[in-house]
Amino acid sequence: MASSGCRTVNAGTPGCQNREKMQDVRQGSYSISSPHLVQVRERIRINGQPISKDLFTKYFWQVYGRLDETKEVHGGTMPAYFRFLTILAFHIFLQEKVDLAVIEVGIGGAYDCTNIIRRPWVCGISSLGIDHTQILGDTIEKIAWQKGGIFKVPLNPLMCFSGAVVRVLLFNATGERDSAAMLKLLVPCHFDFAVFCPNITEAVASCNADQQNFNVSVENMLTRCLDNERSWRLHSDRRDQEVLPLLIEDSLPLLTERKTDTLVFPCILSALQWITQGRDPVLTDPAQTALPVKPSISARAAPLRDAAEIHVLVTGSLHLVGGVLKHLDPESAK
Numbered sequence: 001m002a003s004s005g006c007r008t009v010n011a012g013t014p015g016c017q018n019r020e021k022m023q024d025v026r027q028g029s030y031s032i033s034s035p036h037l038v039q040v041r042e043r044i045r046i047n048g049q050p051i052s053k054d055l056f057t058k059y060f061w062q063v064y065g066r067l068d069e070t071k072e073v074h075g076g077t078m079p080a081y082f083r084f085l086t087i088l089a090f091h092i093f094l095q096e097k098v099d100l101a102v103i104e105v106g107i108g109g110a111y112d113c114t115n116i117i118r119r120p121w122v123c124g125i126s127s128l129g130i131d132h133t134q135i136l137g138d139t140i141e142k143i144a145w146q147k148g149g150i151f152k153v154p155l156n157p158l159m160c161f162s163g164a165v166v167r168v169l170l171f172n173a174t175g176e177r178d179s180a181a182m183l184k185l186l187v188p189c190h191f192d193f194a195v196f197c198p199n200i201t202e203a204v205a206s207c208n209a210d211q212q213n214f215n216v217s218v219e220n221m222l223t224r225c226l227d228n229e230r231s232w233r234l235h236s237d238r239r240d241q242e243v244l245p246l247l248i249e250d251s252l253p254l255l256t257e258r259k260t261d262t263l264v265f266p267c268i269l270s271a272l273q274w275i276t277q278g279r280d281p282v283l284t285d286p287a288q289t290a291l292p293v294k295p296s297i298s299a300r301a302a303p304l305r306d307a308a309e310i311h312v313l314v315t316g317s318l319h320l321v322g323g324v325l326k327h328l329d330p331e332s333a334k
Contacts, residue, residue: 028098030089030114038325044089046096049331059095063088082106083113108136110149123150166307168193168275169260170324171228173316179224180231182316187235189313190260192303194232195275196225197265199319201326218266225264232262261300268323275312277304282328 029045036042041050063084071078079087086106093101100121105112109125125147128140136146169191173179198221236259265271273283274293304310314324 026097026099027102028089028093028096028100029102029104030086030093031102031104038329040085042329043085044092046092046098051092055092055096059088059092063091086113105147105150107132108143108146108149110146112149115150117152119152120150123152125150164303164307165309165311166192166303168195168304168310168312170195170197170271170275170312170314170320171316172197172199172225172320173228174199174224174319177316179228179316180235183228183232184235186313186315187232187260191313192260193275194229194260194262195265195271196228196232196263197268197271197320198222198225199317199323200267201323202267202269222264222266229262229264232260236260263297263300268320269327272324272327274298274301275304275310277301279310280328282330 027047029048031043031045039050041053041056044051044056067078067084067087078084089103103114103117103120105114109115128143128147130138130140130143136143167190169186169189171183171186171194173182198218200218200221263271263274265274269283270293272280274297276283278284314321
């Protein structure tokens with residue numbers, strides 16, 4: 001990679017990427033989204049966009065053909081799936097002459113197949129957590145050693161991404177599904193916000209018919225969302241009452257957890273714009289129409305504006321997931 005004139009950024013933890021693009025810089029990114037949400041091409045991007053089908057096909061067969069020709073040297077085997085994608089990503093970035101490549105590791109770092117860059121421009125590791133313990137070790141120290149394996153000598157600048165993470169649930173359920181039972185399973189996940197909205201992409205007449213069930217009025221959809229909000233609060237209150245008897249007599253009091261804040265929005269776009277708070281340029285496009293939000297609702301978004309990361313779980317309805325993807329990746333809906 002050094003000989004190509006391309007600078008590389010080694011991201012030691014999934015999620016260390018940003019949609020923002022620098023002017024006059026051709027930027028490539030190889031990310032670990034397993035499984036990918038829509039198609040495998042989204043893992044390899046140039047200037048924030050997945051490479052085209054034509055380019056993917058062209059470079060796929062170039063790499064596959066070359067590896068197949070030389071496989072006898074390696075015991076007659078081809079690289080495994082993730083290793084093949086990694087080789088493909090490097091090949092694409094070299095052929096497309098990107099100026100900056102953001103390479104995200106798969107698991108850990110020290111022995112990850114992405115860790116072949118001899119002189120990365122900079123390395124970054126986000127906050128550590130206990131995960132993949134059978135591979136990385138069962139302590140923070142062991143996991144830190146694995147992730148620190150992406151650093152090279154002489155030591156390149158270190159980027160540590162830290163700060164508060166806000167967890168958001170975006171939920172809706174339709175038909176005869178038992179929403180209350182589904183929400184009961186989600187309450188222990190400790191979300192900071194539980195957001196409810198109908199499967200309507202935008203609060204305008206042109207909303208996507210795939211997401212809206214026209215046999216049910218918008219009023220009934222919103223009523224269902226309000227019922228879901230009440231179910232969430234009821235389950236949360238019951239859980240708080242069940243925890244209290246577990247306190248040992250004369251023991252130190254437990255720290256009070258911040259209760260989940262709940263909100264209902266009239267459409268998917270309004271919910272996404274409130275959750276992201278202007279962080280995602282795709283959702284701030286003037287062409288996308290959403291109803292204005294009251295100042296009192298905007299004020300409740302302070303934790304989102306201050307957060308280093310916002311993690312969102314979209315669940316309850318596949319139509320809801322599809323509506324979210326329509327906004328986040330408009331090209332996939334064409």
